[in-house]
Amino acid sequence: MNEKKILIVDGMALLFRAYFAQSYSARRLDDGTPTNAIYGFFQYLFDAVINFQPTHVVCCWDMGSKTFRTDLYSNYKANRPDAPDDLVPQFTLVKDIVAALQIPNIGLEGYEADDCIGTVSHKLSDLGHVYILTGDQDMLQLVTERVHVVIMKKGRSNYAVYDLDFLKTDKGIHPFQVVEMKGLTGDTSDNYPGVRGIGEKTALKLLTEYDSIDGILNNLDILPKSVKIKIESDLEMLHLSRTLARINIEVPIECSLEECLWNVSIEDATIVFDKYRLTSLLKIIS
Structure with missing residues (x-):
């Protein structure tokens, strides 16, 4: 059976994890723009592609700190510090590189990446088996027979993959x-x-x-x-x-299966990755 496998990436979760894992790295472009988190982000992404062999990939992002949850409760996430100064310029750049690989970037103001992930997974699970790549255990509420949540653990290519049975065994809950x-x-x-x-x-x-x-x-x-x-x-x-x-699975966003097709041209990717001095990463997927 040639069933489609859809990898939904929690963009912010990967980028922040990559930043702190690569904080020792002095990777920068000629203009001084740091790229250490971007480098780690694509390490994690490509590792997951190798491990789970998706036919389709999509990346979801937060679009600012103000959401319907902060409207409901003003102290929601109010304890979180601002993003590190050298991470901020990498937010836009990483999305540009994701887009250059023909991977859709999905996000909507007023909602968190979690809500976009929940919505996309709900819509696409009828068309294939969904794997959500994240470090956020809140996502476990999205597990179904057709949706598995892949929790990233310490180190590369180290995952806890939650299906219905493992969630009940590991956490004792549905x-x-x-x-x-x-x-x-x-x-x-x-x-x-x-x-x-x-x-x-x-x-x-x-x-x-x-x-x-x-x-x-x-x-x-x-x-x-x-x-x-x-x-x-x-x-x-x-x-x-x-x-x-509760993750909102009815965010007004669209994401068709066709636009998520994982079909990276190594030749085209080399041009993009060479521009940002990330070419060594391509050996993971080539």
Whole structure:
């Protein structure tokens, strides 16, 4: 069976990971523009292409810090520092090189890359098997029989590939419960609190027994008194946290299978990569 395999790349996740992995590198263009994160980005991308052998590739990006989530909760991600100065000029340049390889760059103001990834994976999973390349465990809510989430681990070509069975084995939950967990526990990385005093262990126990937040709320009266009090004291934030955690799979973007076809011409790529002094990377895919 010649089924299509679609690799959806979490662009920002790869670029930031690459920046910190390559922070020692002094790679720059003649005009002084740094390219260390770009170099690492394409190492990770090409490694994934070799490992997963996709027939199609698309890359999704954040398009600024203001999104519908910051409208809902002004402190959302407010704890995050600004991007390092020498990473900022690489944001645009990496997209230019991605586009030069005929890989679509997808992003929309007001939404996060997560939402674009969720939308594209939902649309294209009927047409092929989707692999989402990321370091963000929030993406685990997108796992289906047709969508696998590839979590990058320390080092190159080191992945945890989550399908439905491995998610249940490794995390003890189903995909929809990723959102329920975040509603209960919050997310320190994204700076929303969930229910104060409810940690992962308690949340997992509650979801194992009652399946969802709605199931927990329907059984409040039989919960341990301390847990009941915590939940009742933070009901509004519980619901808000669950909303913030849920990836939007209905972003108004378009991405056809045809435009995602992985068909890189090494000859054309050499011209682009030589321009940016990245030619050595092409040996990974040639």
